[in-house]
Amino acid sequence: MAGDSAEPRKPVLLSEPREGVPGVVDTAAGFDSALAELKSADGPVAADAERASGYRYSHEDYLIQIKRVGTGIFLFDVPALLADGVDLSRLTTEIPGQQWILHDASQDLPSFADVGIRPASLFDTEFAARFLGLPHVDLSACTESFLGLRLAKEHAAADWSYRPLPRDWRNYAALDVELLIQLREKMAQALRKAGKADWGRAEFAHILSVGLGGQDTPKEPWRHTSHITALGSDRRALAVVRQLWTTRDRIARSLDIAPTLLLRDSTIIRVAQLKPRNARQFAAVPELSQRVRIHTGTAQDKMFERYAPIQRKIKPRVWKQAVLDALQEPRSQWPAVSAPRSREGTSVPRSMKYWRVHQPQRYARLEEAKQAIETIARRVRIPSDLLVQPRILRSYFWSDDPNPDIDGFLEAQGVRDWQRRLVNESLKRVIMEKLPSE
Numbered sequence: 001m002a003g004d005s006a007e008p009r010k011p012v013l014l015s016e017p018r019e020g021v022p023g024v025v026d027t028a029a030g031f032d033s034a035l036a037e038l039k040s041a042d043g044p045v046a047a048d049a050e051r052a053s054g055y056r057y058s059h060e061d062y063l064i065q066i067k068r069v070g071t072g073i074f075l076f077d078v079p080a081l082l083a084d085g086v087d088l089s090r091l092t093t094e095i096p097g098q099q100w101i102l103h104d105a106s107q108d109l110p111s112f113a114d115v116g117i118r119p120a121s122l123f124d125t126e127f128a129a130r131f132l133g134l135p136h137v138d139l140s141a142c143t144e145s146f147l148g149l150r151l152a153k154e155h156a157a158a159d160w161s162y163r164p165l166p167r168d169w170r171n172y173a174a175l176d177v178e179l180l181i182q183l184r185e186k187m188a189q190a191l192r193k194a195g196k197a198d199w200g201r202a203e204f205a206h207i208l209s210v211g212l213g214g215q216d217t218p219k220e221p222w223r224h225t226s227h228i229t230a231l232g233s234d235r236r237a238l239a240v241v242r243q244l245w246t247t248r249d250r251i252a253r254s255l256d257i258a259p260t261l262l263l264r265d266s267t268i269i270r271v272a273q274l275k276p277r278n279a280r281q282f283a284a285v286p287e288l289s290q291r292v293r294i295h296t297g298t299a300q301d302k303m304f305e306r307y308a309p310i311q312r313k314i315k316p317r318v319w320k321q322a323v324l325d326a327l328q329e330p331r332s333q334w335p336a337v338s339a340p341r342s343r344e345g346t347s348v349p350r351s352m353k354y355w356r357v358h359q360p361q362r363y364a365r366l367e368e369a370k371q372a373i374e375t376i377a378r379r380v381r382i383p384s385d386l387l388v389q390p391r392i393l394r395s396y397f398w399s400d401d402p403n404p405d406i407d408g409f410l411e412a413q414g415v416r417d418w419q420r421r422l423v424n425e426s427l428k429r430v431i432m433e434k435l436p437s438e
Contacts, residue, residue, distance in 0.1 A: 011150040014143075017178045021171045022073045024063075024164075026080035034066075034074045035090060041068035044099040044123070045091075046180035049108045050160040050173055055303065057252045057259065061111045062160040066091065067177045075173055078115065079161075089116025099123055101180045103139045109211025122208040125180060128187040131196055131203070133381055143179050146186040151175050159303040194381070199418045203386075206416060222246060223338070226265040230273070235334040236327070237272040242335055243326035244268045244319065251318070257310050261292050263319060271323055282320055289316040348391075348398045359398075365430060366397040372426040380422065387419055404431055 025034050038045075050063040064076040081088065100119035102108055104126035112118070129137035129145075140151040155172040165173075191197045218224060222245035231237040245268060252259040267287040276282045282289075291311040294304045338347070349355060355363035370384075370393060377384035392413045396406070403409055406427045410420050 009148060011144040011148050013152060014149045015152045016171050017073055017174045019072050021167055022075050022174055024075045024077045026077035028084045028086050031081055031086045035094060037071050038066060038068055039095055041070040043069045044101050044181060045095060046101045046177040048176040049111060052159050052161040054258050055159040056161050057256045059111060063173055065173050065177045069181060073174045073177055075170060092118050101184045105207050106211050110215050113212045118212055122204045123184050124204055124207055125183050125187060127203060127207060128191060128200060131200055131382055132190050143183055146183055147179060149179060157300050202416050202418055225268055227269050230269060233337045235337060238335040239329050240272040240275060240323055240326040241268055243322045244271065247322040251314060255310050257307055261307055261311060262314055264292060275327060276323060277327060288319045348394050362397055366393060368430045369393050369397060369427055372430055373423060376422055376426060387423055388415060406431060
């Protein structure tokens with residue numbers, strides 16, 4: 001019988017939206033017309049946004065995609081609409097109380113909040129996929145798993161600040177919301193069947209609250225330079241990194257260009273290691289005298305080349321002077337060598353090797369706690385980091401005498417009620433048990 005075949009059904013490729021590729025809404029009149037249509041539609045709002053990460057300094061949205069049941073897909077040109085005096089907050093104030101469906105909402109909510117878009121409630125399809133144990137959680141993998149449809153996705157790394165938007169880019173953007181409403185229905189059913197619907201609602205509310213609350217700015221963002229740990233405890237090298245990073249950031253912000261298109265992180269680290277002082281030493285780092293070129297072998301290379309005129313504005317002497325300024329700083333002004341810090345302000349090493357060698361008892365407790373969390377995670381079939389984030393466990397067990405009120409500690413760290421109910425008793429047993437070496 002045909003129905004007995006063990007062959008899985010191959011997903012159907014969805015190459016463009018069923019109603020065709022939409023144009024761009026870029027005028028106040030066009031926005032008013034689109035909003036009127038959205039207001040007359042039903043149910044939740046499927047949404048997504050496109051930025052120009054890797055090209056521009058800003059993290060603002062250049063395109064916002066919206067769809068509801070009974071409407072087509074609207075592609076809102078954010079810079080053009082703002083320039084035409086449009087108040088984008090009307091997308092939520094005039095469509096109140098509706099759930100918004102986003103895929104990986106934490107990426108889009110902060111920029112939505114920047115333009116006044118504040119959804120009342122949320123369904124995050126990427127988080128739902130993780131909650132349901134999918135091995136791959138990108139949007140196309142989710143639509144394949146739940147809807148049997150594979151999305152044609154080819155322009156994830158496009159420069160969305162470019163205008164006019166090519167047709168195939170608009171097609172890519174529209175596909176991001178074409179299936180979100182159907183996907184949400186299937187995922188909501190799966191969450192209910194798995195007994196995770198209440199947990200999911202709690203997590204969606206948390207993601208929404210955090211996302212709309214804005215992103216924390218690191219106190220010393222230059223410390224996030226890639227591979228800075230290679231410098232170890234060399235404080236003078238850290239001073240060079242700080243000066244180069246700060247100079248690069250100031251220029252990139254003023255020109256609205258991605259900092260890494262002016263100077264690579266790898267170049268900053270190399271210069272900090274070499275600490276050049278004269279022409280011969282600077283010549284050993286030719287990257288300081290060359291504009292950054294990115295070669296991917298794809299159409300993306302042409303997008304990067306559009307920024308060549310901006311790159312050429314920055315002369316090598318700018319970087320050389322930043323290095324010399326850093327090297328002339330007195331020792332008293334060199335940055336401290338700091339360890340990662342917990343939310344409570346205490347230094348908590350992330351390296352398990354450090355824990356094992358220098359604090360074996362703390363390490364043993366931490367490992368017991370991690371094993372307990374893993375056991376619970378397997379039982380309820382969700383990833384262990386969705387129960388308690390590893391950094392929270394590290395912060396708690398770094399103490400010589402952990403506070404026995406584990407529930408209070410977890411609550412202060414933002415761990416939700418459903419998570420605490422699952423893990424409290426197991427963690428309490430780890431806390432109260434004496435290790436053999438004690």
